[in-house]
Amino acid sequence: MTPSITFYFQVHQPYRLRDLRITEIGKGDANYFDAEKNRSVFRKVAEKCYLPANRLMLELLERYPNFRIAYSLSGVFLEQCEEYGQDVLASFRVLAKTGRVEFLGETYYHSLSCLKSLKDFCKQVRMHTLAIKRHFGQRPTIFRNTELIYRNELALIARVLGFRGILAEGADRLLGNRSANEPFVPPDFPLRPEQEQTINRERWMPPSDSMHILLKNYRLSDDVAFRFSDRSWVGYPLHADTFTDWLMTAGGHSINLFMDYETFGEHQWEDTGIFEFLRALPRIWDKRGIATTTPSEVIARWTGTSEVYDAHDFISWADTERDLSAWQGNRIQQAALDALYGLEDLVERSHSEELAKIWGRLQTSDHFYYMCTKYWNDGDVHKYFSPYDSPYEAYRRYSHALCDLRQRLEANAKCQVPTSKKEFNHHSSRFNCFLQKFLGSWGLALGTSA
Amino acid sequence: MLSLLSVRSKLQPYDTFSDYSARAKAEIISLPRNAQELYGENLGEAVEQFTQLSVEMTKDVNPDVIHCHDWMTFEAGIRTSRHKRKPLVAHIHATELDRTDFHPNEWITARERGGLLAADKVIAVSGYTKNMLMRHYGIPGDKVAVVHNGHDREHFPVQSVLQNPLTQERNPFILFLGRLTVQKNPWQFLEMAKRVHDLRPDVRFVMAGDGPMLGTLIDRACELGLHDCMTFAGKANREEVRSLFAAASCFVMPSLSEPFGLVALEAIEHGTPVILSKQSGAAEVIQHAFTIDAWDSEKMADCVLTILREEPLARQLRSEAPHILRRLTWQNQAGNVRSIYQNLITG
Numbered sequence: 008m009t010p011s012i013t014f015y016f017q018v019h020q021p022y023r024l025r026d027l028r029i030t031e032i033g034k035g036d037a038n039y040f041d042a043e044k045n046r047s048v049f050r051k052v053a054e055k056c057y058l059p060a061n062r063l064m065l066e067l068l069e070r071y072p073n074f075r076i077a078y079s080l081s082g083v084f085l086e087q088c089e090e091y092g093q094d095v096l097a098s099f100r101v102l103a104k105t106g107r108v109e110f111l112g113e114t115y116y117h118s119l120s121c122l123k124s125l126k127d128f129c130k131q132v133r134m135h136t137l138a139i140k141r142h143f144g145q146r147p148t149i150f151r152n153t154e155l156i157y158r159n160e161l162a163l164i165a166r167v168l169g170f171r172g173i174l175a176e177g178a179d180r181l182l183g184n185r186s187a188n189e190p191f192v193p194p195d196f197p198l199r200p201e202q203e204q205t206i207n208r209e210r211w212m213p214p215s216d217s218m219h220i221l222l223k224n225y226r227l228s229d230d231v232a233f234r235f236s237d238r239s240w241v242g243y244p245l246h247a248d249t250f251t252d253w254l255m256t257a258g259g260h261s262i263n264l265f266m267d268y269e270t271f272g273e274h275q276w277e278d279t280g281i282f283e284f285l286r287a288l289p290r291i292w293d294k295r296g297i298a299t300t301t302p303s304e305v306i307a308r309w310t311g312t313s314e315v316y317d318a319h320d321f322i323s324w325a326d327t328e329r330d331l332s333a334w335q336g337n338r339i340q341q342a343a344l345d346a347l348y349g350l351e352d353l354v355e356r357s358h359s360e361e362l363a364k365i366w367g368r369l370q371t372s373d374h375f376y377y378m379c380t381k382y383w384n385d386g387d388v389h390k391y392f393s394p395y396d397s398p399y400e401a402y403r404r405y406s407h408a409l410c411d412l413r414q415r416l417e418a419n420a421k422c423q424v425p426t427s428k429k430e431f432n433h434h435s436s437r438f439n440c441f442l443q444k445f446l447g448s449w450g451l452a453l454g455t456s457a
Numbered sequence: 458m459l460s461l462l463s464v465r466s467k468l469q470p471y472d473t474f475s476d477y478s479a480r481a482k483a484e485i486i487s488l489p490r491n492a493q494e495l496y497g498e499n500l501g502e503a504v505e506q507f508t509q510l511s512v513e514m515t516k517d518v519n520p521d522v523i524h525c526h527d528w529m530t531f532e533a534g535i536r537t538s539r540h541k542r543k544p545l546v547a548h549i550h551a552t553e554l555d556r557t558d559f560h561p562n563e564w565i566t567a568r569e570r571g572g573l574l575a576a577d578k579v580i581a582v583s584g585y586t587k588n589m590l591m592r593h594y595g596i597p598g599d600k601v602a603v604v605h606n607g608h609d610r611e612h613f614p615v616q617s618v619l620q621n622p623l624t625q626e627r628n629p630f631i632l633f634l635g636r637l638t639v640q641k642n643p644w645q646f647l648e649m650a651k652r653v654h655d656l657r658p659d660v661r662f663v664m665a666g667d668g669p670m671l672g673t674l675i676d677r678a679c680e681l682g683l684h685d686c687m688t689f690a691g692k693a694n695r696e697e698v699r700s701l702f703a704a705a706s707c708f709v710m711p712s713l714s715e716p717f718g719l720v721a722l723e724a725i726e727h728g729t730p731v732i733l734s735k736q737s738g739a740a741e742v743i744q745h746a747f748t749i750d751a752w753d754s755e756k757m758a759d760c761v762l763t764i765l766r767e768e769p770l771a772r773q774l775r776s777e778a779p780h781i782l783r784r785l786t787w788q789n790q791a792g793n794v795r796s797i798y799q800n801l802i803t804g
Contacts, residue, residue, distance in 0.1 A: 026756075028755070028756075028759050029656070029758075029759050029762045029763065030656070030759075337773060337777075338769045338770075338772060338773040339767075339769055339770050339773050341769070342767070342769035342770070380744070380745065380773075380777065396748060397744070397746075397747075397748065399745070399746070399747050399770070399774070400747070402763075402767070402770060403747070403759070403760065403763045406763060406766070406767050406770070407763070410766075
């Protein structure tokens with residue numbers, strides 16, 4: 008049987024932090040994010056990737072009636088679109104209108120919440136679903152977690168949240184000699200009762216009756232995403248018909264090519280011929296009778312019996328380790344994530360949309376990625392792509408932001424008085440609030456560790 | 458076999474002759490006593506006398522390569538190289554621009570340039586110095602090889618470090634260690650201390666080292682109201698240095714222009730978190746550190762305060778930074794120099 012081809016592209020931009028100083032902490036109005044930098048990076052990527060790639064995709068969708076693609080757009084990407092990328096947003100809407108583009112579900116803030124807070128994870132998935140519905144008129148039925156971070160439990164959670172499928176990395180150590188090109192199922196085990204309760208409180212659609220896992224074919228995906236312009240690679244230069252031959256040799260039900268959308272024009276520059284390569288693929292596939300499918304179609308068309316994909320520990324699509332080490336590999340990364348989720352209760356009690364939004368933007372996985380040092384020892388020159396000088400600079404800015412946010416949340420919490428006492432304490436609470444603000448601008452709770 | 462020749466000179470290297478020969482376990486050739494008193498009071502004359510003497514003394518030697526270190530030895534190197542028709546290596550540990558905050562003595566820079574141009578290969582102690590040679594001396598990049606300085610870990614008794622009264626100090630303290638000269642930028646250290654002191658009055662500061670700026674710095678410290686928290690410790694001996702590093706919460710090297718900065722390697726050997734000037738060679742090799750611009754005392758203070766506030770950060774800097782020392786041994790770095798010789802000899 009000829010396999011179908013499933014394209015899924017990740018579209019995401021974080022809110023990078025500015026050079027926040029310790030003297031600004033506790034002033035009550037510090038803005039943590041580098042508005043100028045975020046805008047300029049977004050516009051640069053929009054011109055090099057999002058706009059030309061969307062134009063090309065539209066052209067392909069119009070020319071080939073069977074061509075299909077899937078995207079996952081993070082909530083923070085959509086927010087940046089609304090701030091300075093209305094043209095980009097409009098071009099995604101045009102793609103959505105073709106009816107042959109599927110949008111996947113993810114955590115709104117492109118976060119690592121699955122590691123620390125099931126409750127916030129559910130909230131964010133819901134927020135994201137609503138955002139996708141609002142922008143594109145679709146309700147996602149397939150879930151992909153941040154950076155394809157995955158383990159068994161997550162498939163069960165996604166199922167109870169109403170999703171029919173989930174994406175994951177096709178890791179060799181879990182596949183053994185099985186092919187990544189067929190839908191798998193998670194092992195069957197019950198979630199813990201408190202997990203069930205949390206999900207039931209937060210969920211917005213009925214549980215799905217089935218759950219399949221679609222695995223990324225990392226060799227073929229990475230041939231395009233990472234090796235396409237590598238002159239030392241044996242496959243260089245890669246032509247569309249050669250690549251199609253490789254796809255067909257791989258066989259199976261569906262070959263899942265999952266990659267960052269920025270592959271087109273940003274990671275692989277236009278002059279590498281990446282757009283021409285992409286333009287040629289559907290033409291060749293059309294001629295050779297190869298179908299393209301979206302993730303939900305792959306699952307709908309699957310009639311075979313699925314094998315179990317047993318991911319006991321976390322896997323992801325990052326680096327050669329394909330684990331969590333890119334975000335949680337060292338002490339400062341762990342300390343930062345612990346401190347971040349240590350604020351969850353305060354955020355909830357604050358009832359402040361503004362503070363909750365800031366807390367959300369600080370959850371974006373990129374902040375932790377920038378603190379990664381795993382290839383640094385032994386003088387390895389490999390450096391992570393980062394807007395900052397060093398992982399320590401990333402941590403300095405981040406810990407300042409958390410320190411300040413904690414103070415704002417605490418000040419806010421003190422201003423919130425339980426209803427029964429509200430009348431009685433009205434004046435004193437206002438005074439406390441004033442006092443807190445006044446003190447906040449002087450005191451720098453330097454003892455608090457973030 | 459290494460042969461050393463002892464001469465008494467105004468040109469003072471960092472190491473004393475006896476220290477160096479003891480470490481190198483070298484054969485020592487002593488000059489007759491009267492020949493040791495060679496040099497006059499004038500630096501130019503001293504260099505000229507050194508040059509003549511060294512050419513004279515090596516006339517019967519048959520080297521494969523002539524290797525000379527910094528400008529004072531360049532003329533001797535050039536003459537020997539011409540005479541023997543053997544390749545010349547000029548090794549740069551510091552330029553006149555580093556020493557003078559870019560207000561050079563032109564006579565010296567002319568000598569530096571002469572040696573760099575005459576050399577068949579130049580070795581710079583850092584990429585930072587290589588850039589300096591390319592930008593300010595017009596030396597083509599492919600002529601300059603970078604061999605970073607190294608550091609051999611010492612095995613010292615923990616006991617002696619722990620028994621020092623400094624390690625009993627309760628309050629966190631921030632350390633400066635170096636000569637009190639313009640190049641080492643102790644002035645910005647005081648500015649930084651003031652900013653830290655304003656937010657954390659419990660923090661103490663130690664400036665270890667001696668130099669022409671001492672008086673000015675003491676005055677400035679008082680002016681900034683730092684008299685209660687600033688200690689001028691003077692020149693510290695090896696044992697005191699160890700104790701200072703071991704007890705310090707953080708070491709700051711704010712140098713204006715530092716070709717390498719070996720003191721930073723010593724600091725990380727002792728597990729002290731370091732904040733390094735970006736205008737230094739050490740910042741190229743020590744990854745697990747904060748780097749700041751030499752003029753930015755505000756950011757320097759910010760990094761110090763972050764290290765003091767964030768225990769996991771301090772712990773990571775302490776444990777991770779020293780890994781680089783496994784690679785950066787003198788043995789390894791000498792190996793790099795040897796392969797440069799090899800290339801010159803085989804042409």
